[in-house]
Amino acid sequence: MPELPEMETYRKLLTEQLQGATITRVQIEREKSVNVAKDSFIRTVEGSRILSVTRRAKHLLFQLDNGFVLLLHLMLGGWMYLGNETDKPERTFQVILSFGDRSLYFIGLRLGYLHLLSPAEVEERLKPLGPEPLSPMLSESSFQARLKGKKGRLKTTLVDQKWIAGIGNCYSDEISYQAGLLPHRSMNELQGEEIRRLYLAIQSVLQEAIGYGGYMEHPLFLEDRLTGGYNDQCKVYDREGEPCLRCSHGIVKEELSSRKTFYCPNCQV
Template identity: 35%
Template sequence: MPEVPEMEIYKNYLNQWVKGKEISELNILRAKSINLELSEFRAKVQGKRIKEIRRRGKYLIFDFEEGDFLLTHMMLDGRLFLLQLDSETLKKTDSPKAEDLQSVIMGSSAEELKNIVKDLPGRASVIFGLSGGLILFFCNLTLGYLHYLDQVHLDTKLQELGKDPLDPDFNSRDFSKLLKGKRGMIKPWLMNPKNISGVGNAYSNEALFSAGILPTRGVSTLDDAEKENLFDSLVRIIRDSIRLGGDMEEPFAAWDDFTGGYNPYFKVYDRTGKPCLVCGEDIQKSEVGGRNAFFCPHCQK
């Protein structure tokens, strides 16, 4: 599942390529991925210009110049893909003109698109035809979604979220206060979006390893130094992952060789049975709070 680093990278790419573009066409291939009737969603979105893309936790928020918003959550398998209708793209198709290819894409089914756009990172759910010869695909929104919201409903949705780990006004003292008096194990607490928004399985495992804390440790057993170390580890790892490309294997566009660059740097996540990079002990896996926990039994206490 994409977490803070992956969604931050998406946000940065979208602001680079999509910000300021008009949504000129829509192809909605999975009605369950949106929150309105098809005709109403189309009337609300088509013709709108994207003012900015923001991130909060694992959410992306598309701000429209005309007001109102699109809120998207990738959930487990959701992915974005940008197609540029340029000369390099056209060399790989039978369509002689960019406008012809866009028309074909905007009128195709999800099955047909598999053969038309070879690089798609999954089954297309919603497609935006954008001004300037760009097409943005929202893929695999089986559990994820793309919702049109006004300010009131957006605020209500975001109020459910805890602090974002990259919020400049959020620090280790605030983090320690959040943990005070809490019960349960630390890993599920970190992954609860009502506590900290945007932290999932991968980066909770990595932060706990870096801080030397077992994922099964009770929150109430952590001392002040451990809390501060855990917060600092979490923020540092998230920032490192953003800098290096995050964890997703699927690129944002055909030219994208940056996305996924952090994968070789994981120290415990998905490394069951491999030697700890610090002490050499085998990395172990167990189920904690319904999710896989990866840890070193020697380095974490």
């Protein structure tokens, strides 16, 4: 599932490619991917202009000049491609937004969605989300305050979108590794220096992942050389049996709360 770095990469690239562009045509191949009647969605979105593309947690928000917002959540297996009839992937598309001779193809939206909402509806939808992990508002002291009384395991806490928003399966493992903490650790056991290492790991891992374009396998457009660059930078995720880059011990894969989890049992404590 795309996480904060992947969606931030999409935000950056789509802003460069589509900010100010007019949506000339809308095609909906799967009505369950949108939240209003097909005809109403098309009528409202066609002819509007994209003012900006912003991100909140794992969501993208396409701000339209008619006052509406397209709220995107790719969920598991969702991705996008910006191209034309010649270079588009051989996939099934659930929604297509066209901009003249180019189109933005939404792929794999079986669980994901592209919802047409008012700003007030967007605010209500996103209200339960916790703070952005890279926001200046989440200082080290405020992070420590959020930990007070927090129970549960490290892995499940990191992926709890109501606690901190945007971290998922991959980056929770990478953050735990960077902090030298086992994903099984109970949050109320963490002390002083461990909490500081965890906070710094969240910052460094997410910033590095954004710099490398996240781990998405599919480029956003034909000349895209950014998306997916973090694949080769993962220290533990999807590296079961490979040697730890710190201590050479084999990386272990387990299931924790029904989530696949990767860690080094030797240098994470």
